[in-house]
Amino acid sequence: QTLTPGQHDVVVFAVLAAAFALLAHTLHSWRSASEVGVRYRPAVVAALCIGAVATVSYALVHHAVDTGFTLVDGVYEPGEPARSSLFTRYVDWSVTVPLLTVELLAVCALAGARARRVRASTMAAAFLMVVTGFVGSQVVAEGRSTGALVGWGLVSTAFFGYLYVALVGAVRGSRGSMSAESFASLRNAAVVLLSTFGVYPLVYAVPVFVDVTPSWFVGMQVAYSAADVVAKVGFGVLVFKVAKLRTAEDL
Amino acid sequence: QTLTPGQHDVVVFAVLAAAFALLAHTLHSWRSASEVGVRYRPAVVAALCIGAVATVSYALVHHAVDTGFTLVDGVYEPGEPARSSLFTRYVDWSVTVPLLTVELLAVCALAGARARRVRASTMAAAFLMVVTGFVGSQVVAEGRSTGALVGWGLVSTAFFGYLYVALVGAVRGSRGSMSAESFASLRNAAVVLLSTFGVYPLVYAVPVFVDVTPSWFVGMQVAYSAADVVAKVGFGVLVFKVAKLRTAEDL
Ligand SMILES: CC1=C(/C=C/C(C)=C/C=C/C(C)=C/C=O)C(C)(C)CCC1
Numbered sequence: 001q002t003l004t005p006g007q008h009d010v011v012v013f014a015v016l017a018a019a020f021a022l023l024a025h026t027l028h029s030w031r032s033a034s035e036v037g038v039r040y041r042p043a044v045v046a047a048l049c050i051g052a053v054a055t056v057s058y059a060l061v062h063h064a065v066d067t068g069f070t071l072v073d074g075v076y077e078p079g080e081p082a083r084s085s086l087f088t089r090y091v092d093w094s095v096t097v098p099l100l101t102v103e104l105l106a107v108c109a110l111a112g113a114r115a116r117r118v119r120a121s122t123m124a125a126a127f128l129m130v131v132t133g134f135v136g137s138q139v140v141a142e143g144r145s146t147g148a149l150v151g152w153g154l155v156s157t158a159f160f161g162y163l164y165v166a167l168v169g170a171v172r173g174s175r176g177s178m179s180a181e182s183f184a185s186l187r188n189a190a191v192v193l194l195s196t197f198g199v200y201p202l203v204y205a206v207p208v209f210v211d212v213t214p215s216w217f218v219g220m221q222v223a224y225s226a227a228d229v230v231a232k233v234g235f236g237v238l239v240f241k242v243a244k245l246r247t248a249e250d251l
Numbered sequence: 252q253t254l255t256p257g258q259h260d261v262v263v264f265a266v267l268a269a270a271f272a273l274l275a276h277t278l279h280s281w282r283s284a285s286e287v288g289v290r291y292r293p294a295v296v297a298a299l300c301i302g303a304v305a306t307v308s309y310a311l312v313h314h315a316v317d318t319g320f321t322l323v324d325g326v327y328e329p330g331e332p333a334r335s336s337l338f339t340r341y342v343d344w345s346v347t348v349p350l351l352t353v354e355l356l357a358v359c360a361l362a363g364a365r366a367r368r369v370r371a372s373t374m375a376a377a378f379l380m381v382v383t384g385f386v387g388s389q390v391v392a393e394g395r396s397t398g399a400l401v402g403w404g405l406v407s408t409a410f411f412g413y414l415y416v417a418l419v420g421a422v423r424g425s426r427g428s429m430s431a432e433s434f435a436s437l438r439n440a441a442v443v444l445l446s447t448f449g450v451y452p453l454v455y456a457v458p459v460f461v462d463v464t465p466s467w468f469v470g471m472q473v474a475y476s477a478a479d480v481v482a483k484v485g486f487g488v489l490v491f492k493v494a495k496l497r498t499a500e501d502l
Pocket residue numbers: 093096097100129130132133134153154156157160196197198200201204227228229231232
């Protein structure tokens with residue numbers, strides 16, 4: 001789609017602001033990891049890895065938007081690199097969503113074999129959810145086949161359902177093992193993560209229902225960027241708080 | 252606008268010098284964070300994040316100025332990338348101004364729920380102030396509509412007013428909880444930050460009152476670069492001093 005300069009600037013703003021916020025989150029996680037006890041350290045290290053991967057991914061998306069559109073007669077014409085402004089995001093998620101489940105589980109109170117099983121199965125479900133969504137939205141007919149979008153979207157949603165139920169169960173099951181204050185923060189973190197999860201399938205479904213006009217394209221880019229910042233930075237800050245509270249309680 | 256080679260060089264100097272100063276500030280914050288107590292560490296970690304984001308942002312502005320002008324017949328003709336020499340700055344501020352309020356509040360003496368509330372509301376106000384300014388100066392009619400500049404500028408100024416009052420209140424309220432020496436430094440830091448805040452709306456308002464000639468363009472770039480260095484590096488050095496003094500007092 002051709003974009004007006006204003007629309008183009010909104011997309012660049014959203015993508016670059018997300019990259020900057022993720023860079024800040026990466027440095028914060030790096031510098032502050034030593035403030036939490038060794039037991040909860042994996043949560044902060046996961047946040048660090050998520051931040052770094054997503055920062056690089058957003059740098060690539062920024063490059064795609066920057067070089068993918070050329071200003072001709074006052075409007076921005078899309079070129080070939082513009083495609084990867086959407087699909088690079090799936091690559092990011094295929095690594096970061098499994099790590100987000102690690103981050104959440106590392107401050108829950110599951111132990112031993114049960115913890116390992118839940119972690120392995122949620123990581124696998126998260127990965128398969130993203131990969132099957134990628135097949136529907138990009139690989140089959142470049143995402144222009146409604147049948148493929150719906151079919152692969154449903155497969156992806158099945159993994160999503162499993163993931164959702166397993167994470168809610170892990171958080172619920174942690175109630176008895178920590179102070180009310182820690183549990184309240186853990187609950188907030190889980191609510192933030194799981195509610196942003198709802199944004200992604202909605203944006204995925206946009207082309208099923210409407211013709212993707214330039215305004216829809218802008219809306220999709222802004223929604224994905226905002227959701228990524230909330231799910232990675234906002235959630236990360238709340239998990240850090242749980243880790244610090246639980247560290248203080250363990251002394 | 253076409254720039255003379257002299258004007259072009261002044262802009263490149265200002266932008267690159269700011270990038271270098273911010274890089275130095277980033278490294279200083281990284282290496283010296285451990286010199287302040289854990290209680291004030293968030294101030295230095297915020298400075299680190301601000302420095303890193305702004306360094307990257309200035310590298311992008313430098314690239315925009317460098318590739319955005321071509322020397323033809325002894326004058327520099329602007330091309331399409333020259334546009335982002337102004338708007339990349341707004342992206343930077345949307346992340347760094349909220350972090351500057353975190354940095355200041357981390358060395359004030361607010362506690363508990365009150366501190367969290369002030370922090371969340373000033374971060375939101377700072378973000379909205381920058382985003383609404385961005386809409387007026389870039390998105391609507393590429394900033395050439397005086398009505399949009401004034402209208403969105405006023406919305407932005409409302410957030411600015413809230414931010415200003417909340418930060419002054421937080422600094423004033425800290426007087427009783429620290430030594431006179433620490434408070435004097437905190438006051439200096441706040442005066443430096445809040446007086447540079449005045450530069451940005453003035454530069455924003457330039458196109459409302461005058462035709463942006465090449466000399467005005469140069470002046471805007473130099474003013475923004477100088478103000479950014481004072482607000483990030485100068486302010487950061489003063490906050491670091493407060494953090495060290497208060498660390499010594501806490502022992
Ligand atoms: C259910 C579903 C999806 C879910 C995606 C989710 C839940 C992604 C979460 C990403 C996050 C949290 C990124 C973090 O930064 C897809 C793949 C869009 C395909 C359509 C069906």
